[in-house]
Amino acid sequence: MTLSESGAAPAGEVVLEAVGLTKHFPVRGRLRDLFSRTPAVVHAVDDVSFALRRGRVTALVGESGSGKSTVARLLAQLHPRTAGDIRLHGTSTRVRGGRRFRAYVRRVQLILQDPFASLNPVHTVRHHLTRPLRIHGNAGRGGEELERALTDLLTRVNLTPPERYLDAFPHELSGGQRQRVAIARALGADPEVLLADEPVSMLDVSIRLGVLNLLQDLKQRLDLAILYITHDIASARYFADETIVMYAGRMVEGGDSETVTQAPAHPYTRLLTGSAPDPERIVGAVGGADASRADRGGGEPPSLIKPPAGCRFHPRCPQAMRRCATDLPPRLTIDESGHWAACWLFDAATVAADPPGSAAADTDSTAPPALTGRPGAGEAR
């Protein structure tokens, strides 16, 4: 099993595009909120734009609760969006149900985050796979053709021999097997776009690798456009052509995977890559964990109900400038390869006016007492 180098894959045609996608969830207010004008909302996703291309994998990384899953569900039209647009082959779509919804989901399929929750415990694998085939007219005519289609699906996700799994109930499957059933179900609709929400987070490394290889293979064979959501930046590096970083509901950086992971531009991305566990770092170091390596977390993630003004990362940013607290940074291009970051650090004028870090929070008071800082770990590379 090999995960091939994939950085060189040609950029295909845009299949699905998010333009200024925004989702606010209303929340139950407290007593005092009653008297305020605006109802409280969770700013789960704000102004997210990107494109999924044929035969390419786009990774979406970011901290917990930054809105990654919400983006995927929005793209699958499971939530109505608050603002923005979703374009399938360039045409704006907004479907809630009915025939047009089914036509849409035939092309765009979602694999939900939790493999333990997304299979109905009362149904067999057969039921789970037959449904998309039938709904989207891929079941063929007669029981034999259906059986062939089912066997084919299972074989494609490497669940062999298929007859061993067809009549199993979800609880009789391991996590990796479940995940593959979920993927097979999505493939049953024969889609153009696959939205895979953390398909591997719960699996051990060997099973994880199997699933990723499968997706890689599908991308290449079927020319699928894939959105790959993950916490595991290292796998994004290996697996995705393009990587987008989200923080608190906003996109903060995007570009070619290798570039984003190896030369992160946005301070948050640097924090992220710096925090990722990396055995290479300690090999040869004096045994045991080195506490001084612990990176400063820079406090808690922001509230999404009242997100910070300006750059949402500024309260935790070691290089914050005054402008960061007031003005929302636009996408600023870093190099021609398409690498961009939403950070004032890449606006020459701003940096000139106000040195980076001048408005940074007093880290010592917010950081836990026992930690010593090692700012900007990613920079060093």
Next chain:
Amino acid sequence: MSDPVLEIRGLRVDYGLGDQAVRAVRDVDLTLHRGEVLGLAGESGSGKSTLAYGLTRLLPPPGVVSGGQVLHHRVDGPPVDVLTLTPAQLRAYRWAETSIVFQGAMNSLNPVHKVSTQLHDVIRAHEPDSTRAGRRARARDLLRLVGISADRLDSYPHQLSGGMRQRVMIAMALALEPQVVIMDEPTTALDVVMQRQILGQLAELRRKLGFAVLFITHDLSLLVEFSDRIAIMYGGRIVEEAPAAQLYGRALHPYTDGLLHSFPALHGPRRELTGIPGSPPDLRAMPTGCAFHPRCPRAFAPCVGELPPLGPPADDDPRRAVACWLHPAGAAAPGRPTPTDHP
């Protein structure tokens, strides 16, 4: 190497009884030394959690401990076998000597009690003569220790973020300054930033307080970075045990080797990921001999017939141990007569 604090000998844990039983942990021997971090990794379903619950006897029905010993070496006094304690003794032993942090902090904290109540509860249970004020002061200190401001004491669990809850659990685990802290995937649900924050604090606290940690995760890279020694489980048994750096540098067991070649690294040059072919064994119908042999690329005749014992390989560092016929232990060799069966 320092003194052992927890010695697990021949621990066997089953789910169910008789023929129906799933033997989830099979004859596990493991030693945790004072002050060290012992990482435990392995395949999903290999029995890591079962081991952790079993040695503290917290396994819910139908789990039963069907044999073995769990010796806890007190700082003063003779070792006790946790498996022979009466419920009352067990209660007194728990938390004061060994505390546990489970994976889901949301589920570990009682949703209807304040954080302070839950902290007080544990102190009062073990130190009945402590005063209210004393307990409160201690609770404050504990929260501060894990970097949460003391005014969060009166919060309910749901008012805290996932990371905070996990840190509250860690604070609670340290409340009685136990010798051993067991952590079962304490950070799996968190993002890497939060994970690093928590583990950093933990490492710092360990240095200060000197407890030993049994750390379970399947994130190998994390384990390599965070622990002193690593044990790898497969099919209910420990298959390899070694200092972290040594294990990462050179895995002896083919399964460990497979694992190390399964995870992508964030930094450094891209390398080839090979993975492990095949699928996990069925605990009800384990393969004969070495459980890994059907998937093992280097399997040879003895692997099929006989179970390799776990021991220091003859040709390597004595601090390591492996259960593989490729690296026969000093004493053991293939073809050794079949050992006695259990009744």
Next chain:
Amino acid sequence: GDSPNAGKKNGAAATVLNIGMPNGPQAENNNPFLTTSAAASLGYRWQIYEPLMMWNPVKPAEAFKPWLATKAEWSADYTSVKVTVRDDATWSDGQKVTAEDVAFTYELVKKYPALNDQGVPYTGATASGNEVTITMASPQFVNQQKVLWRVPIVPKHLWEKIGDPTTDPVKQPVGSGPYTLKSFTPATTTLTVRDKGYWQAPPKVKELRYTSYTDNSAQTTALANGESEWSFVFIPNYQTVFVAKDQEHHKVWAPAILGIHGLYLNTTRKPFDDPTLRRAMNMVIDRADIFTTAEAGYFHPEVKSVTGLPSPAGDSFVAAEFKGQEHKVDVEGAKALLTGAGYKLDGTTLKDRTGKAVTIKLTDPAGWSDYQTSLEIVKDGLSKIGIAATIDKANQDAWFRNVEQGNFEGTFRWTEGGATPYDIYRTIMDGRQLKPIGTASPAGNFGRFDNKEATAALVAYANATDEAARTAALNTLQKVFVDQMPMIPVGADNIGGAYSTKNWTGWPDDANPYGALQPTQPNALDVVLHLEPAGS
């Protein structure tokens, strides 16, 4: 202490009489004119308020006994009555009872139709001296007792101040009777005897306790264990359930009155429009069985006379030709009668003249267990002459509607009761009440019996001015009834009660039937006045 319950010991013998009624919790309401008041429901209104005359329903033909009035003189056509009010009676507040009070009371009843629960068409009442003349719009020969015995006399000086006597609960009743209200709770009302001023010798019973039990079985239990000493309730198997509990003291006396129960037949439905068939049916219905099985052997005294008049209350009214003629079960006679009239008994099925099998649907409300049992027995009897009966346990409201509208084949029901047999026959045979099927006739003639002779006789009886005319009319009625059998009489209503002689004696009984034994009748006052402590 100063609690209202202080010094109250149950069973302090010979001063208290415990009276019970199965009427459920009561609301405090002592208005003597309202049927819905606790005073009426439990009957204690008659211990506080008195009527002008005392009438004995057990012996309806007997003369009225003077009470608040010493004398009552009817005009020949019975449209007015002149009463002489006794001059030694006082209200419990000490004021004298006067003719003014009496006239006021009748004017009150006239003025407020809602208070006129007897429906007597009063036109006025005038007092002069100690005499009051009460006038009515029509002859009231058959309603004498409604005028003189049924109207509680109230004090004018208090009642003229009452704004709306139809909605006033009269929390502090003041009457001329021997008792005054002591306390009221929804379960129990207590009366104490007046310390002075009652016009007769005061009663020996110092305190009357009226307890309202929620239902028959609770009341029966209370009677059986002695909690209640006097009540009116249906006791199944009363010998075992009640009498046997204290053979010596527990007694039941259930005299009949002039009101009966029986099987109404719809005389418009074929083949029940045939009097022969009805007479034959009468011949096979076992009244004695119904009396013993359904009515526990006492509750609805068996009507033996062929005329449907109960004994002994109706004895004096029975026409000479029917005197001594008693109903007997006679299956063979019935068969003969039917065969003679063209019916055919085909095995176990009776075929009418057209050859159709005779069947009948009997109906009564589901909850009325004595009627239901009676129907079972009727069914048994009818089957002996080949009539297949089915029993329908109807819903009560529907049953009421259907019976009044004539939508039934056969049903057990009561007739109204009164001082003469007039009320019985009127309920069954009154052509003036004849309505087409589907139109309600609430006042009677449910079977749609159409007989000019009977109607004329009823009119004649009510309006007659001499005894001979009345007798003639009544004889006609009886003859029509016996010939046509529009309703098959079975049992009479009783006006008795269950009582205990453990603490009190002097109750009316067969040996001394001085009055009705129902605690809710005006006679109750008379009964209480007769009571003596046991053993004295």
Next chain:
Amino acid sequence: MRFLLQRTVFYLFTAWAAITLNFLIPRLVPGDPVQSLISRNQGRISADAIASLRVLFGLDRDQSLWEQYVDYWRQILHGDLGLSFTFFPTPVSTVIGDSLPWTVGLVGVTTIVSFLLGTALGVGAGWRRGSWVDGLLPATTFLSSIPYFWLGLVAIAVFTGPGSFFPSSGGYEPGLVPAFDQYFVPSAVRHSVLPAATILVSSMSGWILSMRNMMVTVSSEDYITVAHAKGLSERRVALGYAARNALLPNVSGFALSLGFIVGGTLLVEIVFSYPGLGYQLFQAVGYKDYPLMQGIFLIITISVLVANLLADVAYLLLDPRTRRS
């Protein structure tokens, strides 16, 4: 708060709908109160009296349903429930006022006792599955499957009689006047023992069962395992952790059953001749006493709604999670 507002609107709507139904349903029924009165007094009220009764009850006025409805609401808003037919002219409010305390006293106390006792036993049964408390379950199920009235009648037959401590009927000894004194209170208590025991026996197993199931469910929660791991005492884990959390779902059931108290346990009241509201309702239905029926329905409606609201609030107080913004 918007939530509360929303709930309030919701409750108001429900109240309106229920009250309207309360108004309509009795009117759909054939038959009228006069007829019922006559049937109650078979033959002893003459046909001539019908007219007088109709006048008395005000049934002679011809009002359209709509006019009656408007009147009805006017009355309710004035706190006037009208005059009862059965006890004419006693105001419905007086009738209810007379019987409500009895029902609330008997059924209220037994409901609470039943809940407490049942919950306690349920905690025991759920905590130690397979112990003797748990073994009690089929027996209590059997008891709760017996109709109330049957159990009551048997209790009367077995336990009452001359010389027995238990009276067979009523709320207190005849002759006593309700008052808080040494005569009345013991009598009232004595009279309530059997009915209360009947209700208790038949209603408790429901609580036992639901509490047991909740306990079993909660016992396998992680935080219980953690509580054990913390070495807390058995009592503390069982009560402070397991029972405390298992109680939550039962609280709303309990609050609702408090609301149904007012409806009384009709049959128990009938069987024991207990002067409560349930019995009155039964009578009112039988006698077509619309005003009384409506009045009692209104009280029940309001108390169920209030109990519902209480359940919401109690949940809010007991479960900090719902307090979340």
Next chain:
Amino acid sequence: MTISPSSLDQVVPGQGAMAPPSAASGRARRRRLRFLANGKATTGLVVLAGYGLLAVIGPWVAPYDPDARSGDVLQPPSGRHWFGTTHLGQDILSQILVGARSVMVVGLIAGVLATLLSILVGVTAGYLGGAADEGLSAVSNVFLVIPALPLIIIVTSVVEQASDLLVALIIGCTAWAWGARVLRAQTLSLRRRDYVEAARATGERTWRIIGFEILPNLTAIIASGFVGTVIFAVMSEITLAFIGISSVSSWNWGTILFWAQGQQALAQGAWWWFVPAGLAIALLGTALALINFGIDEFVSPRLRTSGRSRIRTADGRTVRMRVGFTPVLAPTPAVPAPRDGATGEDETR
């Protein structure tokens, strides 16, 4: 993954064990049969089946016509009349046998109807949410608020001839509200489950999602609701007959009790008139409740008594399976001298 999955609202068949898929079909069959392995449920089912049988054959096996009067008036149980006779000499055994049908018919029809209504209202409200939910919730709240028994009394009095079927319909139409409430709450929590979302994302139609994804997961609640309604319906029917309200002409156990009460059987000492009907009702209720236990334990893995709760160990001790104190089975060998490092015990078991 921890081995104790936990969330209050999880009533779905267990997960956690990764059993070999090869045994799948066999396990599924076992899963179904497990219901019968539960002693309580089996007892309940057997008793219920007995009642069902009675309902069918009762009138034929009845030794007498239940209406027929005989000379044996108010006789205690004897060889001739096993359950004794009434005041009319009717055979009580025959009345019970004949009455079973009416009771069963009313109970089952009302149960089915109420269950269907509660599913219709509750699940729809819970799934659709929004205005539909508010409306349907309000309707069920209104039905919840209206006292059921008086309502049934009133409604039965509207119609002249209340047949068994009608009584069943009325009870069914008034008894669904509670079930609807519970189902709504549960549906509300299921609606946002990932597998429902996943079904939507697959393109399933709404009715299919409700019918095939949500309903099967509500089985336990629906079944226990059904059992509860049947008990309620039977009790209501019997109560109606007992207080003499319903106009059902046929025999049922309530009618028997009505006659017994009307004749004050207990005061007369005729216990045999009361006891059989009461016991028949109680036994039916118990049977249904036992089935309820079975369903609960069948569908909710947590309630399932996992084998024995007490186990006998090899050395003869008895240990209890309980949360928090895992039993230790094998006798612990004498404490050997503590050794450093691991040993290679290679026993196969």
